[in-house]
Amino acid sequence: MVVDDNFYMSLAISEAWKYQLLTYPNPAVGAVVLKNDELLSIQAHKCAGEAHAEVLALKEAYLKKYPNDLLSKIVDVFEIHDYLEFNTKDFFEDCTIYVSLEPCNHLGKTPSCAKLLEKLKIKRLVISCKDDNKKASGGSKILKDKGIEVKYSCMEKEGKSLLYPFLQWSKKSFVFFKMAQTLNGAINGGKISGKQTLKYIHSLRNKIDLLCIGGNTVRQDKPVLDTRYIKDGINPDILIYSKQKSFDKSIALFNVLNRNVYINDNLDKLDNSNFVMIEGGYNLLEVLKNKIDYVILLITPEMKYGLNYISKMKLNFEIIYEHYIEDDKIVYLKIIK
Amino acid sequence: MVVDDNFYMSLAISEAWKYQLLTYPNPAVGAVVLKNDELLSIQAHKCAGEAHAEVLALKEAYLKKYPNDLLSKIVDVFEIHDYLEFNTKDFFEDCTIYVSLEPCNHLGKTPSCAKLLEKLKIKRLVISCKDDNKKASGGSKILKDKGIEVKYSCMEKEGKSLLYPFLQWSKKSFVFFKMAQTLNGAINGGKISGKQTLKYIHSLRNKIDLLCIGGNTVRQDKPVLDTRYIKDGINPDILIYSKQKSFDKSIALFNVLNRNVYINDNLDKLDNSNFVMIEGGYNLLEVLKNKIDYVILLITPEMKYGLNYISKMKLNFEIIYEHYIEDDKIVYLKIIK
Numbered sequence: 001m002v003v004d005d006n007f008y009m010s011l012a013i014s015e016a017w018k019y020q021l022l023t024y025p026n027p028a029v030g031a032v033v034l035k036n037d038e039l040l041s042i043q044a045h046k047c048a049g050e051a052h053a054e055v056l057a058l059k060e061a062y063l064k065k066y067p068n069d070l071l072s073k074i075v076d077v078f079e080i081h082d083y084l085e086f087n088t089k090d091f092f093e094d095c096t097i098y099v100s101l102e103p104c105n106h107l108g109k110t111p112s113c114a115k116l117l118e119k120l121k122i123k124r125l126v127i128s129c130k131d132d133n134k135k136a137s138g139g140s141k142i143l144k145d146k147g148i149e150v151k152y153s154c155m156e157k158e159g160k161s162l163l164y165p166f167l168q169w170s171k172k173s174f175v176f177f178k179m180a181q182t183l184n185g186a187i188n189g190g191k192i193s194g195k196q197t198l199k200y201i202h203s204l205r206n207k208i209d210l211l212c213i214g215g216n217t218v219r220q221d222k223p224v225l226d227t228r229y230i231k232d233g234i235n236p237d238i239l240i241y242s243k244q245k246s247f248d249k250s251i252a253l254f255n256v257l258n259r260n261v262y263i264n265d266n267l268d269k270l271d272n273s274n275f276v277m278i279e280g281g282y283n284l285l286e287v288l289k290n291k292i293d294y295v296i297l298l299i300t301p302e303m304k305y306g307l308n309y310i311s312k313m314k315l316n317f318e319i320i321y322e323h324y325i326e327d328d329k330i331v332y333l334k335i336i337k
Numbered sequence: 338m339v340v341d342d343n344f345y346m347s348l349a350i351s352e353a354w355k356y357q358l359l360t361y362p363n364p365a366v367g368a369v370v371l372k373n374d375e376l377l378s379i380q381a382h383k384c385a386g387e388a389h390a391e392v393l394a395l396k397e398a399y400l401k402k403y404p405n406d407l408l409s410k411i412v413d414v415f416e417i418h419d420y421l422e423f424n425t426k427d428f429f430e431d432c433t434i435y436v437s438l439e440p441c442n443h444l445g446k447t448p449s450c451a452k453l454l455e456k457l458k459i460k461r462l463v464i465s466c467k468d469d470n471k472k473a474s475g476g477s478k479i480l481k482d483k484g485i486e487v488k489y490s491c492m493e494k495e496g497k498s499l500l501y502p503f504l505q506w507s508k509k510s511f512v513f514f515k516m517a518q519t520l521n522g523a524i525n526g527g528k529i530s531g532k533q534t535l536k537y538i539h540s541l542r543n544k545i546d547l548l549c550i551g552g553n554t555v556r557q558d559k560p561v562l563d564t565r566y567i568k569d570g571i572n573p574d575i576l577i578y579s580k581q582k583s584f585d586k587s588i589a590l591f592n593v594l595n596r597n598v599y600i601n602d603n604l605d606k607l608d609n610s611n612f613v614m615i616e617g618g619y620n621l622l623e624v625l626k627n628k629i630d631y632v633i634l635l636i637t638p639e640m641k642y643g644l645n646y647i648s649k650m651k652l653n654f655e656i657i658y659e660h661y662i663e664d665d666k667i668v669y670l671k672i673i674k
Contacts, residue, residue, distance in 0.1 A: 001352055001379040003401070015338055038374035042338040064340070183634070183654065183670075184619075184646045185521025282521075282640070297520070301654040301670065303619070303646045309521045310642050317520065317638040319666065329656065333520075333638065 005098070005126050008032045008039070009155040012053070012098045013128065013162050015044040017321050020165065020332070021176070022047065024207045024275050027166035029053040032098040033061035035091075040064045049109045051077040054099050055116065058084055062091060081111045085119050092120040100159045102131040105139035114139030117148075124149040128159025133170065161320050168293055175276040176294040177285055178204070183299060186306025187281050193298050197328040199229045201298075206233040209273040214284045215242025215263075224252040225279070235259045236277070239269045241284075267291060282309045289315065289335055299329040342463050345369045345376070345435045346492040349390070350465065350499050352381040353437055354658050357502065357669070358513070359384065361544045361612050364503035366390040369435040370398035372428075377401045386446045388414040391436050392453065395421055399428060418448045422456050429457040437496045439468040442476035451476030454485075461486040465496025470507065498657050505630055512613040513631040514622055515541070520636060523643025524618050530635050534665040536566045538635075543570040546610040551621045552579025552600075561589040562616070572596050573614075576606050578621075604628060619646045626652065626672055636666040 016030030227233025353367030378397035564570025
């Protein structure tokens with residue numbers, strides 16, 4: 001394997017995928033810091049309102065060399081920016097920063113990353129995707145104008161894949177279909193996923209604007225669809241997609257506080273929400289396939305007889321990314337239309 | 338993500354997995370070279386008789402700094418050893434070498450790697466697994482005796498997973514079950530895998546001592562089971578596991594040159610072969626599950642209706658490793674018994 005810019009950018013992109021969707025409404029972004037040729041840090045943006053990927057990577061890089069520095073105690077993002085700017089002397093002047101997305105150029109919930117990199121006089125910036133967002137773009141130009149070397153389009157295909165959900169929800173809406181299955185595609189038989197995977201699902205529910213589910217599943221499984229496995233989670237509004245509008249209102253999902261439940265025989269609500277999760281099985285997947293940006297498959301490593309895909313129509317996918325949560329796999333798929 | 342010894346060892350181990358089984362009868366081994374703190378190379382042993390992982394990593398590391406050096410032209414493994422020993426001066430004296438398996442201490446098809454590292458006076462050696470093979474072990478002791486820092490057991494669990502097939506075939510036999518399926522577990526419907534995946538399967542067939550297949554599959558699919566997708570491949574001997582011993586001898590597999598075909602209602606032949614591949618579907622998998630070290634699942638990213646697992650018995654797996662071949666996934670599984 002060749003150790004080059006692509007290699008380091010792919011480390012940044014892989015790290016960012018761990019927090020994909022969880023950064024909503026921000027993009028998932030990863031960053032790497034190299035001092036001369038020494039790899040110092042690999043970081044990712046984790047949650048909107050918290051520090052951006054490049055800032056976390058700068059912080060970790062500095063602490064790798066000075067583990068007992070006061071910086072280790074600082075968590076407030078404005079304070080981290082300030083500390084890096086005024087207390088790290090010329091530490092970053094021989095550093096290359098890899099970022100999957102062009103550093104932001106505006107003061108939002110956090111200060112501008114481009115301005116920080118400019119002040120730190122970094123040696124070189126490598127970017128996968130340019131930021132086309134009007135508010136935040138132009139970050140790399142500031143650095144170029146200051147004579148800092150900037151390389152664009154490094155691992156751009158992979159960088160764009162990482163950015164895709166953000167581009168969708170910024171434009172209109174991002175809709176993903178979540179399904180849990182065994183290795184051989186069986187989707188029934190109670191809880192399929194492990195505890196950490198359930199936590200992950202609840203973390204996603206905490207972020208989305210709307211959770212869509214089929215009427216039959218509601219009647220059969222009587223789900224709660226809340227966020228009880230995480231702390232202080234917000235329970236999402238529910239759209240039950242169903243022709244028959246009468247439901248037993250003692251079903252748990254109707255009795256969750258601070259939640260709206262809509263029962264509709266159309267999907268207009270999907271278009272009016274920025275970030276939508278659909279939970280269902282193969283039938284709903286086939287019905288809604290043209291509405292879906294991603295399928296997120298949670299796969300448990302077992303084989304068993306059970307409910308499986310029975311449509312005569314083949315569905316083709318591109319595997320966008322995958323990783324693990326404990327023993328379960330999580331696979332991000334795009335339907336090839 | 339923390340950049341430490343574990344991180345670099347995991348790069349070495351990941352690289353080695355790309356050649357898992359293809360190094361037979363040698364172990365799959367990966368290596369990384371760090372000069373001071375600069376990552377220079379990530380390499381793996383690729384084929385028995387060719388250079389070992391650490392030697393390829395040393396070569397690539399040197400060429401990273403001196404790309405036009407004469408070394409780039411040298412492919413013979415004895416010549417690489419000699420060249421590294423006599424022409425690289427003190428280049429490696431500030432280097433840390435990560436190897437997933439203790440460097441070998443004997444002259445086999447290639448010279449001793451431990452002796453080479455000793456002569457290069459490397460700064461530090463990090464090993465995942467010690468080599469318990471009587472012939473080759475003791476490599477790290479030579480280096481320690483020379484005052485070189487040696488660290489053991491780095492990512493040992495992952496290193497042992499990588500080494501497992503080698504340990505099995507060295508002791509007695511390593512048996513893996515290969516199955517191709519869609520994302521939802523359908524295994525029928527002609528060629529499931531892509532072209533590169535088929536090449537990979539043929540590369541495995543080229544290495545194994547015996548290919549085992551069920552009698553029904555032979556009758557229904559009339560397979561060739563040869564190695565036509567690769568150059569100069571050896572066509573493996575075949576064991577047809579079948580109660581009924583009569584077969585239509587015009588079926589292609591019987592007419593491949595330089596091949597023995599055995600038809601047995603027992604599996605004794607598996608125990609007498611070091612490296613065995615079983616090709617089959619869910620039925621054979623369940624029948625032979627206690628004979629199998631690994632299941633190798635080749636997964637094509639589509640969903641379709643088709644033959645699936647129908648036993649009432651659940652099979653539980655540990656996912657050992659997985660990677661991609663073009664658009665297909667390859668997953669190494671161990672049955673949890």
